[in-house]
Amino acid sequence: xxxxxxxxPMITVQACLDGILLxxxxxxxxxxxxxxxxxxxxxxxxxxxxxxLGGYIAYFMYLYGIHPAWGVIVAPIIMYFVGVGxxxxxxxxxxxxxxxxxxxxxxxxxxxxxxxxxxxxxxxxVLANSGYGTTFLFDSAVVLPNSKIFSAFISILFAIxxxxxMKKSKLGRAIRATAQNARAAKILGVDTEKVYAATFxxxxxxxxxxxxxxxxxxxxxxxxxxxxxxxxxxxxxxAGLGNLPGVAMSGMGLGVFEEFADYILGTEFRIGxxxxxxxxxxxxxxxxxxxxxxxxx
Amino acid sequence: MNKNIILYAAILIFGLAAPFIFPAFKVQLSIxxxxxxxxxxxxxxGGEMGYNTFGNILxxxxxxxxxxxxxxxxxxxxxxxxxxxxxxxxVHTPAQFFQxxxxxLVVAAVVPTIVAGxxxxxxxxxxxxxxxxxxxxxxxxxxxxxxxIEIIGxxxxxxxxxxxxxxxxxxxxxxxxxxxxxxxVLTFIAVRAIYSTRFRLILNAIRDxxxxxxxxxxxxMKYKIIGWMVSAFFxxxxxxxxGGLVGYIDSTDVAFDGRExxxxxxxxxxxxxxxxxxxxxxxxxxxxxxKEGFWTFFLGWQYVALGVLIVVIVIYFPEGIMGWLxxxxxxxxxxxxxxxxRKAQVELK
Numbered sequence: 001x002x003x004x005x006x007x008x009p010m011i012t013v014q015a016c017l018d019g020i021l022l023x024x025x026x027x028x029x030x031x032x033x034x035x036x037x038x039x040x041x042x043x044x045x046x047x048x049x050x051x052x053l054g055g056y057i058a059y060f061m062y063l064y065g066i067h068p069a070w071g072v073i074v075a076p077i078i079m080y081f082v083g084v085g086x087x088x089x090x091x092x093x094x095x096x097x098x099x100x101x102x103x104x105x106x107x108x109x110x111x112x113x114x115x116x117x118x119x120x121x122x123x124x125x126v127l128a129n130s131g132y133g134t135t136f137l138f139d140s141a142v143v144l145p146n147s148k149i150f151s152a153f154i155s156i157l158f159a160i161x162x163x164x165x166m167k168k169s170k171l172g173r174a175i176r177a178t179a180q181n182a183r184a185a186k187i188l189g190v191d192t193e194k195v196y197a198a199t200f201x202x203x204x205x206x207x208x209x210x211x212x213x214x215x216x217x218x219x220x221x222x223x224x225x226x227x228x229x230x231x232x233x234x235x236x237x238x239a240g241l242g243n244l245p246g247v248a249m250s251g252m253g254l255g256v257f258e259e260f261a262d263y264i265l266g267t268e269f270r271i272g273x274x275x276x277x278x279x280x281x282x283x284x285x286x287x288x289x290x291x292x293x294x295x296x297x
Numbered sequence: 298m299n300k301n302i303i304l305y306a307a308i309l310i311f312g313l314a315a316p317f318i319f320p321a322f323k324v325q326l327s328i329x330x331x332x333x334x335x336x337x338x339x340x341x342x343g344g345e346m347g348y349n350t351f352g353n354i355l356x357x358x359x360x361x362x363x364x365x366x367x368x369x370x371x372x373x374x375x376x377x378x379x380x381x382x383x384x385x386x387x388v389h390t391p392a393q394f395f396q397x398x399x400x401x402l403v404v405a406a407v408v409p410t411i412v413a414g415x416x417x418x419x420x421x422x423x424x425x426x427x428x429x430x431x432x433x434x435x436x437x438x439x440x441x442x443x444x445x446i447e448i449i450g451x452x453x454x455x456x457x458x459x460x461x462x463x464x465x466x467x468x469x470x471x472x473x474x475x476x477x478x479x480x481x482v483l484t485f486i487a488v489r490a491i492y493s494t495r496f497r498l499i500l501n502a503i504r505d506x507x508x509x510x511x512x513x514x515x516x517x518m519k520y521k522i523i524g525w526m527v528s529a530f531f532x533x534x535x536x537x538x539x540g541g542l543v544g545y546i547d548s549t550d551v552a553f554d555g556r557e558x559x560x561x562x563x564x565x566x567x568x569x570x571x572x573x574x575x576x577x578x579x580x581x582x583x584x585x586x587x588k589e590g591f592w593t594f595f596l597g598w599q600y601v602a603l604g605v606l607i608v609v610i611v612i613y614f615p616e617g618i619m620g621w622l623x624x625x626x627x628x629x630x631x632x633x634x635x636x637x638x639r640k641a642q643v644e645l646k
Contacts, residue, residue: 043426105607108608282434286427
């Protein structure tokens with residue numbers, strides 16, 4: 001236990017800023033999850049592993065001498081095809097089935113990805129060094145790596161692009177129509193199968209962007225995927241499906257929570273506190289909803 | 298009925314004789330017994346009640362830590378034991394070992410039951426995938442948190458007391474085999490007894506339509522919690538035995554191992570057939586044989602195989618072996634089959 005955070009206000013500022021910049025990244029991943037959950041009614045446990053895979057793409061560019069920031073462009077393109085491939089192989093067989101089937105199937109994919117990445121890239125914790133330097137605020141009391149600011153900026157950029165794309169483009173309209181009512185969309189000539197594939201691909205692409213940014217800002221490791229899945233799931237249930245400002249806000253809130261948990265409880269309890277928070281949120285939600293006698297379906 | 302008694306007697310005799318017929322496989326057979334216990338208890342939630350939990354691993358890991366802690370803590374200071382090399386300074390005498398094990402197993406079974414009762418009210422109110430993800434989070438959180446607690450060894454693990462030097466070389470394997478086989482028999486008898494009462498019907502009603510069951514005047518929450526407590530009791534017991542058998546407890550790799558044991562119990566129950574008495578037993582046996590073969594011949598690729606296996610089982614065999622048999626020979630399951638009806642069903646497909 002460390003209560004420094006209450007005695008030195010600058011640590012509070014540091015934690016808040018770190019948390020917000022981190023939370024924007026979480027929100028980007030959560031947006032992908034909300035997209036596929038809303039459209040296909042699938043909860044993808046492999047979400048975090050897609051993120052890590054995107055991170056390894058950027059890391060490999062860094063290894064071969066290309067600046068890892070270009071991974072922000074390359075990773076989503078590769079990940080889009082990975083996502084579409086995954087859809088064609090597995091996900092299309094579980095779309096109409098019981099939700100638990102999809103959870104378990106994607107859990108299997110998650111284990112598979114984890115281990116394949118472990119074979120391909122090794123079990124070391126790696127990061128792609130962007131060489132962006134750091135910014136010092138308030139007489140060097142607050143230290144912000146520029147890469148964090150860069151990653152938050154890119155995430156916001158991608159989120160805005162995606163929102164505009166979903167509003168204006170033909171595919172975006174088809175995706176929104178399918179989310180509202182898949183059967184009606186089918187009657188009106190939307191090829192829902194294609195829409196599902198594109199949605200899953202888009203989600204994977206978003207994960208790729210987020211992963212590339214994470215490999216620049218933080219570290220990646222083949223087994224670090226599941227916490228990202230849980231975080232994005234948590235953000236989505238707090239914000240609700242299709243509530244984009246809510247996703248952004250709860251993402252930042254989660255980021256700040258994590259930074260404070262890190263300072264107060266210690267780093268070894270960081271992941272544990274995230275998972276406990278999920279349990280607490282779900283339980284709170286259950287009591288709130290049961291008072292209205294409306295159950296979660 | 299007569300045929301059943303012969304079957305049970307045959308299994309019992311085989312189980313009692315197994316360590317002497319296959320002395321080289323004693324450890325494997327003990328693990329098989331533990332796996333069957335886990336799959337059978339998971340089936341109470343996942344199969345009969347329709348609450349797909351990833352969280353039974355919580356009770357398993359809790360039982361494992363509790364049993365070892367009690368076994369050590371009864372005679373020696375726990376904190377010194379878990380410091381590096383501590384297990385070499387203290388030695389259990391045979392009497393201490395067995396007394397500690399007995400007390401540890403009681404605690405390992407009772408405390409998770411109480412925990413299940415306490416958290417059950419909050420967690421079991423969740424439905425469907427919220428419940429699944431919540432229990433997944435619970436299992437992982439328990440692993441992460443126990444990995445940070447110093448007194449039970451934190452990240453470096455907890456070595457359980459070594460088996461005392463009595464009864465020759467084979468004694469350790471036989472002791473743990475009979476312990477786990479005993480747990481298996483106890484579990485099977487208890488679950489069978491439960492399934493023959495009204496309790497099973499209530500659980501099935503909850504699975505089929507919980508709101509209607511509640512409207513019919515069943516206190517669903519009470520039965521859900523009792524069901525979870527039964528599972529927790531046997532999961533904790535199995536965990537305590539497994540801790541002694543493995544001899545070493547690590548927070549995320551042995552005790553709260555959601556990636557292995559937590560998925561295995563789900564997979565075994567689904568492979569055998571959810572919602573049947575024998576399904577998990579058959580599923581666990583088939584799975585264990587398959588798993589051991591794979592782990593031995595394709596070492597390193599086992600998790601890849603596990604991932605593929607999960608996807609294949611879930612997509613292509615969601616009904617499991619018992620479900621497949623039931624579809625093929627419905628008469629043996631006591632179902633009255635109308636030929637015309639069956640033909641119509643085939644045509645519908």
